Amino acid sequence: MMRKLPHVTVVFWIIKIVATTLGETGGDLLAQTLKVGYLVSTVIFFAMFLIAVVFQLRSGRFHPAIFWTVIALTSTAGTTLSDYMNPTGGIGYTNGAIILASGLAIVFIVWWRTGQTLDVENLATFKGELLYWIAILFSNSLGTSSGDFLADDLGFGLRQSAFVLSAVMLVLLAAHYYTPINGMVLFWIAFVLTRPLGATVGDALSKPTERGGLNWGTTWTSAALLACLIGLILYQANQLRRRPLDPLPAPVHRRTGAPQAPNGTLITVSS
Known part of the structure; x- marks a missing residue:
């Protein structure tokens, strides 16, 4: 089976940060600058996300343009959803972060109980990839609430919050190389x-x-980030042409060790 998800490398994290930054400014561009509103913007971005994720789920291999389009759309949808829930809906950044963190925890519990692998580089079944995208949607929504909580509720401000989060990312990088902490735990954090x-x-x-920016x-920032994202996607696509990803190992059920079909069902072998 061909891989449908990229290897987690430095390039992966660079593109991820650019895509999620674009999600923030793109969501604000539609909801605030163009005055569409957070509720309507959330509906629009969720519809676009559903269309893009169908293409991703139906694809037979990793396509950088499709994959990163889905990531960017989870970020824009997560931005507008979080902003609609928290300041507009009156839930508040703290409560919003708690609600979304609880939702993400439930997704991981369901994922664990299905027996699908949590190794995001080796997902080989439809069920596993579907859970992966649901977790990403929750995580990007949670990330928006967490950033607003850090900048506003805790009073760090925008620039200081960026420095704090960058420092935490460096700690996670060190933990990956120098501690026995599970790699998938570090990945999702x-x-x-x-x-x-x-x-x-x-x-x-x-x-x-006056707000520290x-x-x-949003227009010029989104345009610059979009150009940067397109350039990085073209770079990754060129790298794939030069060195294609290795095929996936045969998928097995995480708890039973039995082989699985691509749709996630167990394969029984009769004697």
Whole structure:
């Protein structure tokens, strides 16, 4: 089976941060600058996400353009959903973060009980990949709430929050290389934290100077980030042409060790 998800490398994290930063500014561009509103923007981005994720689930191998489009759309949908829940809906950043963290925990519990592998580089079944995308949607929404909680409720501000989150990411990187902490635990912590990192960087670029930003505006910031994202996707696609990803190992059920079909069902072998 061909791999449908990329290897987790330095390039992966660079593109992830750019995509999630674009999600922050792109969500604000539609909801605030164009005055569409957070509720309508959330519906629009969720519809776009569902279309893109269907293409991803039906694809037979890893396509950088499709994969990163889905990631960016989970970020934009997560941004508008979080902003609709928290300031607009009156839930507040703290409660919003708690709700979304609880939702993400439930997804991981369901994922664990299905027996699908949690190794995101070796997902080989439809069920496993579907759970992967649901977890990413929750994690990017949680990341938006977490970033706002850090910047506003805790009073760190935009730039200081970006520095704090960057420092935490460096700690996670060191933990990956120098501690026995499970790699998938570190991956998902980093995945969640790159979202508020992207959100604070996006706000620091686009917000007015009186709010601690550089006042680039959502339009110009989104355009610059989109150009950067397209360039990185083209680079990754060129690298794939030069060195294709290795095929996946045969999928097995995590708890039973039995082989699985691509749809996630167990394969029984009769004697």
